[in-house]
Amino acid sequence: MLIELVDARDEAVFAEWFGVMRAAELATRPGEPGILLHEELALAREGQAADPDNRWLLLLLRDGNARPIGAAKLSLPMRDNLHLAELELAVHPDARRRGVGRSMAVEVEQRLREQGRTTVMAYVDEPPAEQGRSAGRAFAAATGYALAQTEVCRDLDLPINPRRAAELEQACAPYARDFEIRTWCDGCPDDLIGDRALLEQRMSTDVPLGEIDLQEEKWDGDRYRRVERRNARMGRMFFSAGAVHGPSGRLVAVTDMSVPNSEPERGYQWVTIVLEEHRGHRLGTLVKLAALQALASGSPRTKDIRTWNAEENTPMIAVNEALGARTNGLAPCFQKVLEG
Numbered sequence: 001m002l003i004e005l006v007d008a009r010d011e012a013v014f015a016e017w018f019g020v021m022r023a024a025e026l027a028t029r030p031g032e033p034g035i036l037l038h039e040e041l042a043l044a045r046e047g048q049a050a051d052p053d054n055r056w057l058l059l060l061l062r063d064g065n066a067r068p069i070g071a072a073k074l075s076l077p078m079r080d081n082l083h084l085a086e087l088e089l090a091v092h093p094d095a096r097r098r099g100v101g102r103s104m105a106v107e108v109e110q111r112l113r114e115q116g117r118t119t120v121m122a123y124v125d126e127p128p129a130e131q132g133r134s135a136g137r138a139f140a141a142a143t144g145y146a147l148a149q150t151e152v153c154r155d156l157d158l159p160i161n162p163r164r165a166a167e168l169e170q171a172c173a174p175y176a177r178d179f180e181i182r183t184w185c186d187g188c189p190d191d192l193i194g195d196r197a198l199l200e201q202r203m204s205t206d207v208p209l210g211e212i213d214l215q216e217e218k219w220d221g222d223r224y225r226r227v228e229r230r231n232a233r234m235g236r237m238f239f240s241a242g243a244v245h246g247p248s249g250r251l252v253a254v255t256d257m258s259v260p261n262s263e264p265e266r267g268y269q270w271v272t273i274v275l276e277e278h279r280g281h282r283l284g285t286l287v288k289l290a291a292l293q294a295l296a297s298g299s300p301r302t303k304d305i306r307t308w309n310a311e312e313n314t315p316m317i318a319v320n321e322a323l324g325a326r327t328n329g330l331a332p333c334f335q336k337v338l339e340g
């Protein structure tokens, strides 16, 4: 078995790497949309550019006939969290239980040591039928990873019932008289960009993290704009809403939903955060309602929005369930500290 590094400038090899990832994804959730080739290619090229915010290392394992059967992606934060790496590892469904995953895991750890990383984390997607007993969970245990946190996957069918939306908005509005709800698509308005970046930074530590060894990220307007440009290259539309606190003029809450331009049926919830000092004003529900409204008019073909929340994140789950989201499996996060 040969393991090679993939250079995303080589589109043919990248497509082979992606083919393994996508085959594994389809085996877990048959028939579902997932990450798209052109999206992943855009992100990979960004992650292999000269000075990325997150450096990507891609590994491809071939069998004796040069067929690609194992793929791994290591995402290394470059501005903060220099001890950390996030791993995605997949083995083609036709090549499982032959030690391919284990060989990849050994190579991954060696590469991480070379990069000076000491902690590696990986999420496993468990659809309802595999909850608590997926191959990924067993593999994580067999390769020395410990459960660090459990996220729950939920889908929200669209459009949401207009009566439910109106009732929720009416119930929430009295709590939020000091706040103005603003919506935007794709780019954050210039007057909010500094606060938007700060919210991203707070997002890295204000959400429940369980045992995940994540330190506060460093964000400023320039980094946030780079992410927006990257998202545009990925070919996604973004629908966002935020709450501006009247007395201070600061953006104190935000939510972002993203939809692939080319396959808009499935949308994805990205960040939602309300600054701790402004919680209790129903801002989480109000910004989500506003973003959903923007999404309904800007992307009428979107049929559902997928979201993940830590199982202990009671306030966020309450908001999502009030909107009508239903559970659809788990995403346990496993973590390993590498020995020197």
Ligand SMILES: CC(C)(COP(=O)(O)OP(=O)(O)OC[C@H]1O[C@@H](n2cnc3c(N)ncnc32)[C@H](O)[C@@H]1OP(=O)(O)O)[C@@H](O)C(=O)NCCC(=O)NCCS
Residues within 6 Å of the ligand: 024, 028, 087, 088, 089, 090, 091, 092, 095, 096, 097, 098, 099, 100, 101, 102, 103, 122, 123, 124, 125, 134, 135, 136, 137, 138, 139, 140, 142, 143
């Ligand atoms: C998890 C995955 C990578 C395992 O790949 P693999 O090549 O089949 O794994 P290996 O053959 O190296 O298995 C190593 C050990 O993991 C455990 N394991 C792997 N698959 C298992 C399964 N389906 N049931 C029980 N244990 C399993 C076993 O202990 C196995 O050792 P053994 O075969 O000697 O008993 C593969 O099933 C996959 O791609 N799943 C979808 C993506 C995923 O969950 N990735 C992991 C997290 S990023």
